[in-house]
Amino acid sequence: MCKWILTGLVMVTAICIAADVAHADWAPVATYSIVARDSATGQLGVAVQSHWFSVGPIVPWAQAGVGAIATQSFVKIDYGPDGLDRLAHCIAYAGHVTGPGFSAQANLMADSTVPTTMAKAYRAGSQLPFAERLLVALQAAQGAKGDIRGRQSAALLVVDGKRYDKPWQGRLIELRIEDHPDPVGELARLLRLQNAYDWMNRGDLFAEKKDWDSAAVAYGTAEGLAPEIVELPFWHAVTLAMAGKMDDALPIFRRVFAAEARWIDLVPRLVPAGLLPNDSTVVKRILAEAPRK
Numbered sequence: 001m002c003k004w005i006l007t008g009l010v011m012v013t014a015i016c017i018a019a020d021v022a023h024a025d026w027a028p029v030a031t032y033s034i035v036a037r038d039s040a041t042g043q044l045g046v047a048v049q050s051h052w053f054s055v056g057p058i059v060p061w062a063q064a065g066v067g068a069i070a071t072q073s074f075v076k077i078d079y080g081p082d083g084l085d086r087l088a089h090c091i092a093y094a095g096h097v098t099g100p101g102f103s104a105q106a107n108l109m110a111d112s113t114v115p116t117t118m119a120k121a122y123r124a125g126s127q128l129p130f131a132e133r134l135l136v137a138l139q140a141a142q143g144a145k146g147d148i149r150g151r152q153s154a155a156l157l158v159v160d161g162k163r164y165d166k167p168w169q170g171r172l173i174e175l176r177i178e179d180h181p182d183p184v185g186e187l188a189r190l191l192r193l194q195n196a197y198d199w200m201n202r203g204d205l206f207a208e209k210k211d212w213d214s215a216a217v218a219y220g221t222a223e224g225l226a227p228e229i230v231e232l233p234f235w236h237a238v239t240l241a242m243a244g245k246m247d248d249a250l251p252i253f254r255r256v257f258a259a260e261a262r263w264i265d266l267v268p269r270l271v272p273a274g275l276l277p278n279d280s281t282v283v284k285r286i287l288a289e290a291p292r293k
Contacts, residue, residue, distance in 0.1 A: 031048055031049060031050035031052070031055060031059060031072045031073075031106070031107070031108075031147070032048070032049060032050075032104075032105070032106035032107075032109065032114055032115075032118065032138070032141045032146065032147065033046065033047065033048035033049075033059060033060070033070040033072055033104075033105060033106075034046070034047050034048075034070075034102060034103070034104045034105075034118055034122060034134055034137045034138070035068045035069065035070045035102065035103055036068070036101055036102035036103075036122065036130075036133075036134060037068070037101045037102070037161075038101075038130040038133075038161075039100075039101055040130075041130060041161055042160075042161020042162065043130050043158055043159065043160060043161050043172065044062050044064075044067060044068040044158070044159050044161065045062065045068060045130055045131065045134050045156070045157060045158040045159070045173075046059070046060035046061065046062055046068045046069070046070050046134075046155075046156075046157045047060070047134035047135060047137065047138050047154075047155070047156045047157075047187075048060050048070060048072070048138075048154060048155050048156075049138050049141070049142070049146070049147070049151065049153070049154040049155075049183055049184050049187075050072075050147065050152065050153055050154070051147045051149040051150045051151055051152040051153075052152060052153060053152060053153060053178060053179055054153055054176070054178045054179075055152075055153040055154065055155055056153065056154075056155035056157075056176030056177075056178070057176075058071070059071055059072050059155065060155050060156075060157045061157075062157050062158075062159045062171075063159065063167045063170075064159040064160045064161070064162065064163060064164050064167075064169060064170025064171070065159075065160070065161065065162050065163025065164065065170065068157075068159070070105070072105065072107065073089060073091075073094070073107045073108075091107055091108040092107075092108075092112075093106070093107075093108070093109040093110075093111065093112040093114070094106065094107035094108065094109070095112065095114075095115045096115050097115040097116050097118070097119035098119075099119055099122070099123060102119070102122055104118035104119045104122065104137060106118070106141065108147060108148055108149070109144075109145070109146065109147060109148060110145035110146060110147065110148040111144055111145045113144050114141050114144045114145070114146065117140045117141060117143070117144040118137040118138075118140055118141045118144075119137075120140070121136045121137050121139070121140030121141075122134070122136065122137040124136075125137075130158060131156060131158050131172075131173050131191055132191070134156060134158070135156060135184070135187060135188055135191060138154065138184045138187070139184055139188070142184055151180075151181065151182060151183050151184070152179055152180070152183060153176075153177055153178055153179060153180070153183050154176075154177045154180075154183035154184050154186070154187045155175065155176045155177065155187075156173055156174075156175045156187055156191065157171070157173065157174050157175075158171075158172045158173040158174075159171050159172060160172055173191070173194060175187055175190045175191060175194065177190070192225055192226065193225075193226055193229070195225055196221075196222045196223075196225035196226035196229065196232065197222065197226075197232075198222075199218050199219070199221045199222035199225065200218070200219065200222040200232055200235065200236075202218040203215045203216075203218035203219040203222065203236065203239075204239065206218055207239050207243065210243070212243070212245065215239070216248075219232075219233075219236040219239075222236075223236070230256055230259045230260045230263070231263075233252050233255060233256050234252075234253075234256045234263050234266075236252055237249040237250075237252035237253045237256065238270065238275060238276060240252070241253075241276060241277070241282060241286060242275065242276060242277065244277075246282070246285060249286070250285065250286070250289055253286050253289045254289040257289055257290045257291060258291055261290070261291075264287065264290045267283060267286050267287060268283060268287075271283060
């Protein structure tokens with residue numbers, strides 16, 4: 001099973017081959033994976049789940065502006081012509097489905113419909129952001145019974161569509177679940193958190209430009225994606241206080257302090273670090289928002 005999908009100048013590859021990984025001649029990494037190129041952004045990505053410890057370092061490979069590769073079944077990192085002689089090692093159920101800009105493949109599955117189900121879910125998710133679209137394919141595979149051995153690890157890698165000088169540059173998302181009873185579910189949680197922190201970073205950039213309306217939207221989006229992370233609104237409030245927008249900052253500090261008291265003690269420490277104004281009145285106003293004991 002070896003599929004090559006030519007998408008413009010970028011080649012997306014999915015390979016099922018045999019061989020060795022560090023300290024082992026053979027590594028039977030049965031798995032399901034998807035490699036794809038987003039036609040809208042040019043981004044390339046790989047998503048994978050396996051019942052094998054730490055699948056992330058060996059199955060998904062991607063380089064910005066070059067391509068994305070998934071090596072699975074009996075994984076050979078330095079794959080080559082000898083892989084052709086070992087394709088028969090894929091254990092049933094094994095198969096693949098290809099489409100415009102993607103290939104979905106699986107081996108050692110509980111049901112033969114897994115690749116078809118992955119492909120259908122990926123096609124149906126065309127309106128989703130690229131990373132979420134890859135994740136949906138993994139979720140669909142698990143819904144179709146997935147790996148006959150169960151679940152253990154998963155990974156999601158997305159790189160930019162343009163080329164960079166260094167192969168490690170342009171990595172947009174790189175998430176790995178090494179060992180978990182629900183690796184795809186945990187991957188979804190981490191992707192949600194990454195999206196939240198990405199929105200926080202956007203908010204900071206807007207704040208640097210004093211575009212406070214856009215910053216408020218970005219910060220609000222981040223906080224909505226990860227309401228359990230109290231640190232996100234805390235830094236939002238700090239940014240507002242540093243900008244002199246105390247009327248906007250104080251209600252946020254109040255909510256943060258009520259949720260987790262640890263942030264109260266941090267406030268005075270931010271002044272020497274230059275993260276809050278060196279103004280005792282400002283600090284007192286902020287600390288006044290702490291719940292009364």
